[in-house]
Amino acid sequence: MVEYIIQNYDIVTASLPGLAVLISATGAFTLPLLQLITKNRRAWEIYTALFTFLVMCLTYKLMFKVFEVGKPLVYTFGGWPPPVGIVYEVDRFNGLLGVVVSSIMFLVAIYSIKYLEFDDGVQWYYTLFLGLEAGMLGCMYTGDFFNLFVMIEVTAVSAYALVAFRRYDRIAIEAAMKYAIFGALATTMYFTAIIFAYGSLGTLNMADMALKFRNIEVPVTGLPFGIIHYGMALFIVFALWSFAFKAALFPNHFWLPDAHAAAPSSISALLSGLVVKVGIYAIARFLYTIFTASEAIASVHRLALLAIFVMGVSSAFLGAILMFIQKDIKRLIAYSTILNIGYIAIGLGLGSAFGALAATYHIVNHAVAKALLFMAAGAYIHYAGTRDIEKLSGIGRAMPITTLAFIIGAFSLAGIPPLNAFMSKFLLYGALIATGVLPLVAIVIIPSVIAFLAYLKLVYTIFVKPMPEEYAKKKIKDHPLLTGPVVILAIACILLGIGAPYIINNYIWPATQSLLDWSSYTEAMMQIAQKLP
Amino acid sequence: MNPEHVVVLYLYAALFVVFGISVYGIVIKPHIVKKLIALSILGDTANTLIILLGYRTLPKPWPPVFPELEPSLELIEEFTKLSVDPLPQVLVITAIVINMAVTALLAFLAIQVYRLYGTLDFRKVLKLRGW
Numbered sequence: 001m002v003e004y005i006i007q008n009y010d011i012v013t014a015s016l017p018g019l020a021v022l023i024s025a026t027g028a029f030t031l032p033l034l035q036l037i038t039k040n041r042r043a044w045e046i047y048t049a050l051f052t053f054l055v056m057c058l059t060y061k062l063m064f065k066v067f068e069v070g071k072p073l074v075y076t077f078g079g080w081p082p083p084v085g086i087v088y089e090v091d092r093f094n095g096l097l098g099v100v101v102s103s104i105m106f107l108v109a110i111y112s113i114k115y116l117e118f119d120d121g122v123q124w125y126y127t128l129f130l131g132l133e134a135g136m137l138g139c140m141y142t143g144d145f146f147n148l149f150v151m152i153e154v155t156a157v158s159a160y161a162l163v164a165f166r167r168y169d170r171i172a173i174e175a176a177m178k179y180a181i182f183g184a185l186a187t188t189m190y191f192t193a194i195i196f197a198y199g200s201l202g203t204l205n206m207a208d209m210a211l212k213f214r215n216i217e218v219p220v221t222g223l224p225f226g227i228i229h230y231g232m233a234l235f236i237v238f239a240l241w242s243f244a245f246k247a248a249l250f251p252n253h254f255w256l257p258d259a260h261a262a263a264p265s266s267i268s269a270l271l272s273g274l275v276v277k278v279g280i281y282a283i284a285r286f287l288y289t290i291f292t293a294s295e296a297i298a299s300v301h302r303l304a305l306l307a308i309f310v311m312g313v314s315s316a317f318l319g320a321i322l323m324f325i326q327k328d329i330k331r332l333i334a335y336s337t338i339l340n341i342g343y344i345a346i347g348l349g350l351g352s353a354f355g356a357l358a359a360t361y362h363i364v365n366h367a368v369a370k371a372l373l374f375m376a377a378g379a380y381i382h383y384a385g386t387r388d389i390e391k392l393s394g395i396g397r398a399m400p401i402t403t404l405a406f407i408i409g410a411f412s413l414a415g416i417p418p419l420n421a422f423m424s425k426f427l428l429y430g431a432l433i434a435t436g437v438l439p440l441v442a443i444v445i446i447p448s449v450i451a452f453l454a455y456l457k458l459v460y461t462i463f464v465k466p467m468p469e470e471y472a473k474k475k476i477k478d479h480p481l482l483t484g485p486v487v488i489l490a491i492a493c494i495l496l497g498i499g500a501p502y503i504i505n506n507y508i509w510p511a512t513q514s515l516l517d518w519s520s521y522t523e524a525m526m527q528i529a530q531k532l533p
Numbered sequence: 534m535n536p537e538h539v540v541v542l543y544l545y546a547a548l549f550v551v552f553g554i555s556v557y558g559i560v561i562k563p564h565i566v567k568k569l570i571a572l573s574i575l576g577d578t579a580n581t582l583i584i585l586l587g588y589r590t591l592p593k594p595w596p597p598v599f600p601e602l603e604p605s606l607e608l609i610e611e612f613t614k615l616s617v618d619p620l621p622q623v624l625v626i627t628a629i630v631i632n633m634a635v636t637a638l639l640a641f642l643a644i645q646v647y648r649l650y651g652t653l654d655f656r657k658v659l660k661l662r663g664w
Contacts (some may be wrong), residue, residue: 005543045595091655107622119597121617131561146624146627150627150631153634153635156635157631157634157635157638160635160642161536161638164642164645167645168649170649172652173642173645173646173649174659176656177565177642177643177646177658180635180638180642181559181568181572181639182559182578184572184635185559185560185572185575186638187631187635188572188575188576188579191576191583191628192552192579194583194624195537195579195582195583195586198583198586198620198621198624199586212596224646254584445626481643
């Protein structure tokens with residue numbers, strides 16, 4: 001009975017995607033019970049760190065197995081085969097992203113122990129934290145577009161609440177309000193998109209949807225009925241708008257600087273490094289695996305790619321220019337997120353394998369470097385108690401190790417070789433040259449130069465300027481719990497940069513290939529579906 | 534065209550109008566509670582839309598429930614012809630639960646905005662925030 005729903009994998013590996021999500025969700029639901037038993041905050045912190053560590057181990061094992069076998073792994077909930085039941089479908093692309101998510105979640109869990117030492121109600125923080133992890137892993141692994149809606153909502157509700165965690169901070173509440181109202185609007189729009197897709201295709205499974213576009217008959221759900229063009233065009237428009245909102249692409253970026261600046265720094269690292277990637281992942285999955293190479297919606301698909309490209313270019317320029325004029329350190333880093341999400345969208349909007357490769361590598365690099373920047377900035381803010389760049393001047397001298405890591409992260413995102421984001425920008429540069437329109441390379445170079453100046457100004461103020469007297473009195477120094485995760489990420493930045501040829505050959509390029517390879521994605525589902533009685 | 538079809542078409546048209554009005558309410562209305570109400574209406578409209586999609590325009594559609602525990606093959610065949618689609622209703626239950634969570638969170642945020650700013654007018658909140 002079990003054999004036919006598990007293809008190519010042993011039973012332990014095949015249950016990992018469900019377990020990873022389930023364990024984080026279990027952690028989230030049992031933490032409120034734990035806080036009834038013990039009021040010791042150390043217990044809650046260790047509990048969360050253990051859960052995130054466990055999930056991290058599971059996702060690593062899953063990724064290595066999927067890379068080894070090379071075929072998508074289908075996890076069926078309750079053993080119901082694909083077009084009927086909900087499935088998780090893990091290929092190399094989302095396996096890789098799952099690892100990025102769980103590793104950064106673990107480091108942030110460690111960082112939060114020290115960072116939140118003055119806050120009360122941390123048990124609710126950790127509950128939402130584990131809920132956020134469950135939601136993001138669910139978004140990454142899911143192979144069902146209604147389940148994607150549910151998981152996006154789980155991620156989003158946790159994120160709204162975490163932005164408002166410091167509930168007596170006026171700015172945090174206002175930013176959370178703005179984020180939550182428009183976020184809820186965006187997810188409802190995605191629900192409407194699901195209505196159109198279900199109405200015209202009669203399925204909720206992503207692989208099944210990809211097969212329907214190519215007129216291949218699937219057991220149970222059969223062929224699409226009637227004319228699907230209008231329904232699908234509406235689906236693409238509504239779904240892409242809500243994903244673009246989640247990814248904070250230019251006209252929908254307005255919530256990001258407020259929410260990321262007002263949240264606690266540990267949460268800013270997650271929002272910037274990972275939560276916006278959920279939107280990017282959904283865009284990539286839909287545009288590259290599901291809608292590609294089908295005659296039925298080829299024109300809509302081209303238009304959607306163009307729209308993503310244009311939105312990416314506008315985000316890159318807007319992020320770079322607004323980044324330059326910020327006076328708040330976290331807003332500056334938040335605008336840098338808009339810039340880098342713009343780069344990823346440019347890579348995806350090109351519609352070529354080269355562009356998708358650059359985008360995939362930049363997703364990983366940006367997640368690492370941006371989490372580093374927010375966490376290092378959080379360490380400064382934790383001691384100085386202000387986010388104003390001028391008032392933070394010279395604080396870097398008191399915390400030399402954190403500052404070294406901060407400089408590595410800032411220079412990486414500014415595009416200094418041999419750090420990691422330089423490598424992915426270089427790939428993007430190559431992908432733009434490969435289109436044959438040479439002036440296009442300006443859209444990578446100009447924002448990058450402006451961002452470099454902005455980072456240089458920031459590093460100058462924090463590290464080179466003399467330190468005011470008051471910091472000497474406060475006894476500011478590197479704390480291992482704050483500095484440790486930051487240093488690990490800085491080492492990751494260097495390794496991802498120096499080892500780029502190896503990493504691209506062995507991880508990023510195979511991941512991109514499985515993003516582009518719709519046939520093996522659908523085949524994995526079909527193999528199981530055909531065994532249906 | 535039989536009367537059921539006409540009724541369903543009118544319902545679709547009405548739902549799209551309500552959809553437009555609620556999006557207008559969320560984006561334009563400055564009062565936070567009014568935004569919240571508009572958001573609830575939007576969620577309910579989407580839910581009704583998908584319920585309507587699963588409805589069969591037959592004179593007497595069946596509810597999606599088998600009358601006996603072990604249905605015969607003929608009954609199943611008749612069922613597929615006459616029953617309404619059960620899947621949208623399942624989706625709606627999930628969506629309602631999620632909407633409840635979002636609305637509860639937004640209601641808390643609205644209370645907190647009122648505590649901190651003394652107003653629920655979003656324009657005044659933006660003016661008061663101080664940066």
